[in-house]
Amino acid sequence: MGNAFTPGLLIAPRTAVTKTRKLPLGGHATVSVGDIVTHDQTVGMANHQGPLTLVRAAEILELDNDRMEKHLSCHVGDIVEKDQLLGETSHFFDLVRNECRSPVKGFIEEISPTNGFIAIREPATILEVSAYLSGTVTRVSKTDVDVSCTACVIQGIFGLGGESSGEIMIVSEDEDITLENLTEECEGKIIVGGRSIEKDAIDMAKLCKVKGIVVASIEHKVIHDILGEYIGVAITGQENLGFTLIVTEGFGKLKMDSRTMELLKQHKGETASFNGSTQIRAGVVRPEVIIPVLEYCESKDAKSSLAVAKELQIGTRIRIIRSPYFGELAEVTELPEQPEAIATEAKVRVLKAKLDSGETATIPRANVEIID
Amino acid sequence: MAEERKINAIIATDCGSTTTKVILITRTPEGEYRLAGRGEAPTTVEAPFDDVTIGVINAVTELQEITGRKLVENGKIILGGDSNEGADLYLSTSSAGGGLQMAVIGVVASLSAESAQRAALGAGAIIIDSFTYDDGRTEQDRVERIRHIRPDMVLFSGGTEGGTTKHLVEMAETLLMADPKPRFGELFKVPVIFAGNSEALPLVTDVLGKKVDLIKVNNVRPTMEEEDLNDAGQAIHRLFLEHVMAQAPGYEKLMSWVSVPIMPTPSAFGQCIAAVGEKEKINVLAADIGGATTDVFSSVNGRFTRTVSANYGMSYNICNVVKEAGFENILRWLPFESSVNELWDMALNKMIRPTTIPQTARELLIEQAIVREALRLSFAHHMRLAGGLKGIVRQRSVAEAFEQKGAAVINAGDMDLIIGSGGALSHAPRRRQTALIMLDSFEPEGITELDVDSIFMLPHLGVLSSVEPDIALEVLHRDCLIPIATSLSLKGQLKEKEVCAELTINTPEGETNYKLYPGRLYRFTETAEKLFSFTIRPDREVDAGEGPGVEYERKARFSAVGLVIDTRGRPLVLPDDPKERIRKNRSWAKAIGAFDMEEDS
Numbered sequence: 001m002g003n004a005f006t007p008g009l010l011i012a013p014r015t016a017v018t019k020t021r022k023l024p025l026g027g028h029a030t031v032s033v034g035d036i037v038t039h040d041q042t043v044g045m046a047n048h049q050g051p052l053t054l055v056r057a058a059e060i061l062e063l064d065n066d067r068m069e070k071h072l073s074c075h076v077g078d079i080v081e082k083d084q085l086l087g088e089t090s091h092f093f094d095l096v097r098n099e100c101r102s103p104v105k106g107f108i109e110e111i112s113p114t115n116g117f118i119a120i121r122e123p124a125t126i127l128e129v130s131a132y133l134s135g136t137v138t139r140v141s142k143t144d145v146d147v148s149c150t151a152c153v154i155q156g157i158f159g160l161g162g163e164s165s166g167e168i169m170i171v172s173e174d175e176d177i178t179l180e181n182l183t184e185e186c187e188g189k190i191i192v193g194g195r196s197i198e199k200d201a202i203d204m205a206k207l208c209k210v211k212g213i214v215v216a217s218i219e220h221k222v223i224h225d226i227l228g229e230y231i232g233v234a235i236t237g238q239e240n241l242g243f244t245l246i247v248t249e250g251f252g253k254l255k256m257d258s259r260t261m262e263l264l265k266q267h268k269g270e271t272a273s274f275n276g277s278t279q280i281r282a283g284v285v286r287p288e289v290i291i292p293v294l295e296y297c298e299s300k301d302a303k304s305s306l307a308v309a310k311e312l313q314i315g316t317r318i319r320i321i322r323s324p325y326f327g328e329l330a331e332v333t334e335l336p337e338q339p340e341a342i343a344t345e346a347k348v349r350v351l352k353a354k355l356d357s358g359e360t361a362t363i364p365r366a367n368v369e370i371i372d
Numbered sequence: 373m374a375e376e377r378k379i380n381a382i383i384a385t386d387c388g389s390t391t392t393k394v395i396l397i398t399r400t401p402e403g404e405y406r407l408a409g410r411g412e413a414p415t416t417v418e419a420p421f422d423d424v425t426i427g428v429i430n431a432v433t434e435l436q437e438i439t440g441r442k443l444v445e446n447g448k449i450i451l452g453g454d455s456n457e458g459a460d461l462y463l464s465t466s467s468a469g470g471g472l473q474m475a476v477i478g479v480v481a482s483l484s485a486e487s488a489q490r491a492a493l494g495a496g497a498i499i500i501d502s503f504t505y506d507d508g509r510t511e512q513d514r515v516e517r518i519r520h521i522r523p524d525m526v527l528f529s530g531g532t533e534g535g536t537t538k539h540l541v542e543m544a545e546t547l548l549m550a551d552p553k554p555r556f557g558e559l560f561k562v563p564v565i566f567a568g569n570s571e572a573l574p575l576v577t578d579v580l581g582k583k584v585d586l587i588k589v590n591n592v593r594p595t596m597e598e599e600d601l602n603d604a605g606q607a608i609h610r611l612f613l614e615h616v617m618a619q620a621p622g623y624e625k626l627m628s629w630v631s632v633p634i635m636p637t638p639s640a641f642g643q644c645i646a647a648v649g650e651k652e653k654i655n656v657l658a659a660d661i662g663g664a665t666t667d668v669f670s671s672v673n674g675r676f677t678r679t680v681s682a683n684y685g686m687s688y689n690i691c692n693v694v695k696e697a698g699f700e701n702i703l704r705w706l707p708f709e710s711s712v713n714e715l716w717d718m719a720l721n722k723m724i725r726p727t728t729i730p731q732t733a734r735e736l737l738i739e740q741a742i743v744r745e746a747l748r749l750s751f752a753h754h755m756r757l758a759g760g761l762k763g764i765v766r767q768r769s770v771a772e773a774f775e776q777k778g779a780a781v782i783n784a785g786d787m788d789l790i791i792g793s794g795g796a797l798s799h800a801p802r803r804r805q806t807a808l809i810m811l812d813s814f815e816p817e818g819i820t821e822l823d824v825d826s827i828f829m830l831p832h833l834g835v836l837s838s839v840e841p842d843i844a845l846e847v848l849h850r851d852c853l854i855p856i857a858t859s860l861s862l863k864g865q866l867k868e869k870e871v872c873a874e875l876t877i878n879t880p881e882g883e884t885n886y887k888l889y890p891g892r893l894y895r896f897t898e899t900a901e902k903l904f905s906f907t908i909r910p911d912r913e914v915d916a917g918e919g920p921g922v923e924y925e926r927k928a929r930f931s932a933v934g935l936v937i938d939t940r941g942r943p944l945v946l947p948d949d950p951k952e953r954i955r956k957n958r959s960w961a962k963a964i965g966a967f968d969m970e971e972d973s
Contacts, residue, residue, distance in 0.1 A: 010420075022519065025512055025549050046512075054480065054506040114535045115480070119505070127512055157724050220716035230716070232692040233473060233498050233683060234723060235521060251720040280723055281688050282389050282470035282620060282664065283522070283555030284418045322721070322728040323735055337437065344736040345801035348729060349434075366414075367728045 009286060010155040011259055013266075014293055018138065018148040024048060024127035029140045037131040039165045039273050043145045044129040050122030053104045058116025060100040061089045065116035072100075074118070078108045086118060132163055133273050134292045149292040152267055154248070154260055156214070159276030159287025160226065160236050161244035166190040166211035168268050168291070173261065176253075177201050177215065186210045190244075190272055190289070192264050194256045199225045206242050212274050214264065214289060216249040216256035223251075237277025237285075244276040246287045254327045257319065259371070267291045312351060312370065320353075322367040329371070330355040330363075379840065381408075381441075381459040383449060384832035385428050386637055387415055387620065389470040390663030390687040390726045391795065392427040394435050395829050396443070396459070397836075397847055405843045407851035410827050411435030414727040415620075417468050417556070423622035424468050425629070449629060461839070464630050465831040467637035468620035469556065470664035471689050472497040472612045472682030475523035477547065478504045478568075479530035479539045487592040488529035488567060491601040495608035496682045496753055497525070498692070503546070504530075505539050511546055518550035524616045526552065526562060526584075527604060528576070531569030533594045540572040544579040551583065556619050561585040563611045567592040567604040587611065605757075612682060613638060617665070632839050638667040640834025642678040644848060645669040645791065647837065649676065651845075654788035657814065659747055660830070661794035663687035663726055666746050668754035670782050677758040677782070681750040686796050687726030690742060694719045697745035704946045705741035705812065707957040707967075708734070733967065736801070740809055743796040747813035755782050784942075785817035785917065791853065793825035803932040804965045807857040811893075811936065815861070815944050818917020819926060822857040822933075855931035863942035864920055865913035866890035872939055873910040891956070893963040894937040896928075904928050906935065936964060 023029060027046025031037060058068040072087035074080060080102040087100045102120055110119040131137075135149025169189040171181040177193035182204045190212030191205065197215050199222050205213055224230055226241060248260050272291045279285035312318075316332045334352035341347050342364060349365045382397040392415045398408040413430035416423055429447060436443040442457040443450055450458025474497045478485025481504040489499050500521045503514050526547065530540045552562045564584040566573055573588055580586055590603035618636040627634060635643075641660050649656040649671025658669045664685040670677045683692045694702055699712050718738055722728065730736040792798070792810050800806045806824050816822075829852050837844035866872045873888040877896060888894060896906070905927045912921035928935050940960075947953045961967050 022516075025515055048510065048512050051508060051510045051513075052505055053508070110538065112536060115532075117480075119539075125510070158720075219713060220720055221713055223720075224716075230691070230695045231720065232695040233471070233500075233689065234691070235473065235500055238517065238520060250724060252717040277520070279522070281473070281555070282417045282468060321725050322731055323718075324732055326721075342731055344730055344733055346729065346736075346799065347801075364729050364731055367731060 009157060010153050011257075011263065012153045013263060014150060015153055016148065017133065017135075017151045017153060017290055018146050019133050021129050021132060021145045021147060023143055023145065024129060027127065027129070029145050031131075031137045031140065031145060033137055033140055035137040037135065037137060037147060039131055039134045039271065041131045042128045043131045043137065043147065046127045047124055048127045049124050050106060052109065053106070053120045053122065055086065055100060055103065055118040055120060056116060057087055057100045057111075057118045061087055061098045062091070063089060063116075066113050068116050069111060069113055072111065072118070074108050074111075076108050076111055079106070080108060080120065081105050132165075133290060134271070152263055152291040152293055154263060154289045156246040156248045156276075156278075156287040156289070157250060158234065158236075158280070159244065159246045159278045160223075160239050161241050161276040162237050162239075163273070163275045164190075164211045164244045165271060165273045168192060168264060168270055168272050170265055170268050173265075174255070177205075177213070179204050182208050182210075184208060190214060190274055192261075194261055196253050198222060202226065210243050212244045212246065212272075214246045214248065214274075216247070217252055217254035218245070218247050219253070220251055234278055234280040236279075237275065239276075244274055246274060246276055246289060249327065250321075252326070257371070264289075312365065317371050318351075318353060318368040319371050320363055320368055322364075325355065325361060325363065328355050328357065330361070330368075333360065379460045379843070380455045382461045382463065382836065382840075382843070383432065383435075383443065383459040384463040384829075384836060385431060385465075386828075386831045387424050387428065387464060387466040387468040387626070388637070388662050389417075389468055389665075389685070390415055392416075392424070392431045393828055393832075394428070394431040395827070395832050396435055396439055396441065397843065404850070405846050407827070407829070407847060408441070409435055409439040410829070411438055415468055416622075417620045423625070424466070424620040425622045425625050428464070428626065428629075451631075461631045461836075462629060463632060463832070463835045463839070464626060465635045465637045465640040465835050466618040466620065466623070466626070467662060467665065468623075469524075469617045471685065472524050472608075472616060473500045473521070474498065474525045474527060474608070475500055475518060475521060475552075476502040477526060477528045477530070477543050478502065479536060479543070480504060480506055483596070484529040484531065484568065484593040487599040487601065488527045488604065490599070491567065491592050491604040492527050492608060494601055494756070495605040495612075496680060496757075497608060497612070498683045503543070505543065511549075514546050515550040518547065518552050522555050523552060523562065524555065525608065525611060526564045527567060527608065528564055529567045529592050531572055531591075532596055533569055533591055534571065535569055537569060537572040537575055540568050541575045541579055544576040548579055548583055554616075554619070556621050556623070563587060563615060565589055565604060565607050565611070585615075609680065609757075613680060617680070617682075632835070635831075635835045635838070637662070637831045638665075638669075638678060638680050640831040641667060641793070642669050642676070643834040643837055644830045644844075646671055646676045647845070648789075648791075648848075648853075650674075652789075655786050656789045656791065657782070657787045658791035658793065658830075659750065659797075659814075660825075661686060661743060661746055661750075661796050663795075664689050666750035666794075668750050670754065670758065672782055672786055677754065679750075679754040679757045681753045684746045684750050686739065686743065686746065686794075687722060689723075690719045691716075691723050693742055693746045693749065696749055697742075701745055702738075702741050704953060705744050705957065706737060707954055707961055708737075709950070709954065710738065714738075737967070739796065740800070740805060744809055744813045747809070751814060758782050783817075784815050787814075787816055787820050789821045789823060790814055790816060791823045791825060791830075793828055793830050795828060798825050798828040802966060803854070803856045805967065807859075807933045807936060808893075808961065808964050808966045811859055811861070811938055812944065815942055816859050817861050817863055817942055818915075820859045820861070821855065821929065822859055822931075823853045824856050826852055826854045855929060857931050857933035857936045858928055859936045859938060860908060860916060861938040861942065862888075862910060862914050862916050864910075864915045866939060866941045871911065872914045873908055873916060875909075875937065876907040877904055878906065879904045888937060888939050890939050890941065892939050893960045894939070895933065895964050896935040896937070903930060933964065
């Protein structure tokens with residue numbers, strides 16, 4: 001009969017999840033196997049050396065690199081304050097003076113006569129890694145900690161921003177999220193909308209200190225306005241937006257898949273861990289919303305709806321993933337064996353389907369996903 | 373060889389980043405080798421499959437359904453079956469690994485790292501991030517970022533010759549701690565190309581040890597005033613082709629299935645193009661537009677050049693094409709009004725659901741507009757690499773790093789034959805659309821034959837040629853290369869509304885004379901029924917390929933579209949006024965029969 005393929009998005013009411021938390025460099029775990037942890041609990045930490053700042057001293061002092069050192073008032077190992085004088089020169093009988101000052105607090109790590117730089121190391125900082133998931137610590141090694149739980153998992157198709165957590169709040173089931181939906185109650189929440197969101201609502205959500213936004217779709221111009229640039233290669237997750245955005249269906253104006261909305265509704269008021277990181281390339285990474293439902297157990301009944309290649313049959317429920325029926329749900333009524341011409345005149349393998357709207361349509365098999 | 377082994381059937385797959393294509397070649401009762409059928413299925417490198425062989429089996433199963441020949445049993449391709457089932461050989465090419473996204477490491481952002489970035493960009497890669505000592509990040513930030521972006525390759529620069537070694541060692545330590553993993557963690561280590569101070573190499577090698585695949589090339593910044601991009605650029609290109617592109621989850625399993633080693637798709641494709649150029653003694657240009665990359669090949673005066681533009685493609689990298697080309701350059705090819713929003717939303721949706729196909733004429737034409745720009749960008753990249761990176765040491769400046777100095781190695785006017793391949797060209801609903809896309813993208817000059825890879829099988833034949841060259845050549849000429857048009861393109865002083873050339877078509881029935889005006893496309897379809905010759909007499913300031921005002925006669929060849937005369941001029945400039953541009957696009961499409969749309973509707 002032939003197969004149909006989904007983009008591999010996981011929509012699971014209950015499944016086993018394990019997240020590996022990489023410890024900071026030179027760090028150590030602060031938990032042990034079997035510990036019950038919350039999503040915001042620290043599982044590893046490290047005392048970490050500060051960043052290095054390079055000062056172009058020779059250039060600032062208008063000297064050749066090899067003459068720089070003679071004009072410096074600092075030495076390797078010295079501790080310096082921000083704006084402290086590192087060296088100076090004078091020209092034209094002291095009429096023109098050049099001063100080189102430290103842009104940061106730290107200690108002088110290196111003075112390079114070859115390149116004319118002074119390297120200043122800033123003070124050490126304490127780095128911590130959180131559990132991300134509320135669950136059980138299932139493995140601890142020198143470099144990482146595994147946290148596991150049973151959870152409801154929803155993968156989106158595109159996202160922005162990194163890891164966060166918050167209480168799920170449905171603000172709009174069937175319509176766009178608008179300014180009216182956004183109140184101070186949204187603070188610290190992950191808000192859910194069944195269709196799309198415009199830029200003004202995103203700005204308001206940010207003002208309301210929303211931690212996450214889950215919507216079915218978004219228009220490119222909103223993404224462009226948020227990021228200030230067009231997306232070329234979609235490798236996201238480290239944008240500093242003040243919130244995390246997760247799109248479940250695609251770009252434009254689309255309605256959220258009813259399974260996704262139903263799951264989110266079932267868990268409203270519960271705390272979710274979520275991450276907008278996306279990498280759309282071979283070796284794909286998808287954004288995710290994870291809602292722990294039970295403490296971790298070696299449960300055999302945790303079920304995943306993660307698709308495998310499913311066979312299309314008469315009666316199979318499908319969702320259409322390309323214009324002109326993008327987002328519509330339908331039921332397969334015919335599966336012609338031989339390729340047929342479509343409106344573009346291309347001859348491709350098709351199926352015939354009855355849309356939920358009542359219309360019948362011929363659709364390329366490449367443009368559907370099975371939703372059973 | 374084929375006779376001795378009595379090969380009855382050959383299955384060959386090409387695992388692309390988006391689609392896995394399979395062909396079946398069988399031996400006819402007359403002893404000829406012919407294409408018996410093709411099938412395809414989405415490539416299965418994403419979750420939940422994570423195994424390229426699933427897509428292979430799906431594609432072969434479709435081929436089995438279409439041809440009626442049993443090819444799959446118990447989830448495996450039948451090899452060595454009887455003459456009515458399975459195949460004697462199973463071969464494969466792969467570009468399933470997709471595009472090339474790199475990280476650059478240097479000491480100072482404005483010096484060595486900047487040179488390294490230019491080398492990587494020149495080689496067709498995308499720089500996801502650049503890490504330097506003065507980037508203001510903590511070491512932990514750098515480590516986390518490297519882990520997050522999962523670069524396909526790292527270009528490690530820093531230090532002029534005789535300069536710093538200490539900072540390079542520290543950056544090597546950062547890289548070691550980040551322990552970058554390939555997107556597909558199966559068989560290979562992330563390649564790290566060391567293009568920094570050569571005195572630091574032993575120290576860096578000590579640090580990185582066996583964790584990465586360290587490759588030494590010339591320092592990209594040997595002195596403060598000089599840069600040397602060529603060696604690093606060539607290494608990036610080679611490593612991408614040999615290691616990154618072909619790899620995918622399940623690759624090891626696929627290797628155990630094939631009769632000969634899997635070839636990277638561009639290598640196999642290039643093998644065919646080089647053979648055509650050599651055998652026919654002609655200058656050939658070929659382009660294969662895929663989902664993640666666009667590969668361009670040329671064989672000019674016996675010199676073969678292959679380039680892979682690693683981030684211009686029609687699915688995973690479609691947004692990168694739109695971004696790099698600029699949406700105005702995409703919209704200019706459309707025969708209707710559109711908007712930036714429509715274009716971007718469509719491109720983004722294609723990127724996130726790469727296996728979908730256009731179902732409406734409108735979406736098809738938008739995709740074909742993007743194809744034109746992907747081909748133009750990739751062709752420009754090819755010309756730059758073919759000629760521009762020869763000069764080894766350059767004074768530092770962005771302009772010089774990218775500008776092509778001296779005579780160009782490849783000129784559009786030198787090409788005798790242009791071959792189009794890849795889904796967007798091989799599977800365009802009408803061959804006339806393919807012909808128009810190729811004319812717009814490559815802007816050939818004078819007489820140029822246009823061929824298309826009939827069903828996208830050049831990579832399959834390339835790998836076949838490594839074991840059965842005679843069979844490969846037989847199928848190449850019988851079933852693969854389809855002549856779609858002969859193009860005759862004029863350039864020079866094309867004065868509006870004045871005759872720029874006269875054409876005489878000579879058929880057995882007699883002569884027919886035509887006056888040719890500028891700004892148009894003409895199609896002469898007699899070739900579809902019978903061969904004819906033609907004489908072109910350009911105006912004295914117009915060049916039809918043999919020089920201004922030079923008249924000549926040629927025999928036309930049989931082709932799907934016929935003789936196409938392009939009087940739009942070179943370079944091809946489209947009107948600035950959107951309405952006039954749309955009218956022109958419609959009239960050109962109508963002239964060539966690319967699609968049905970009234971000129972003034």
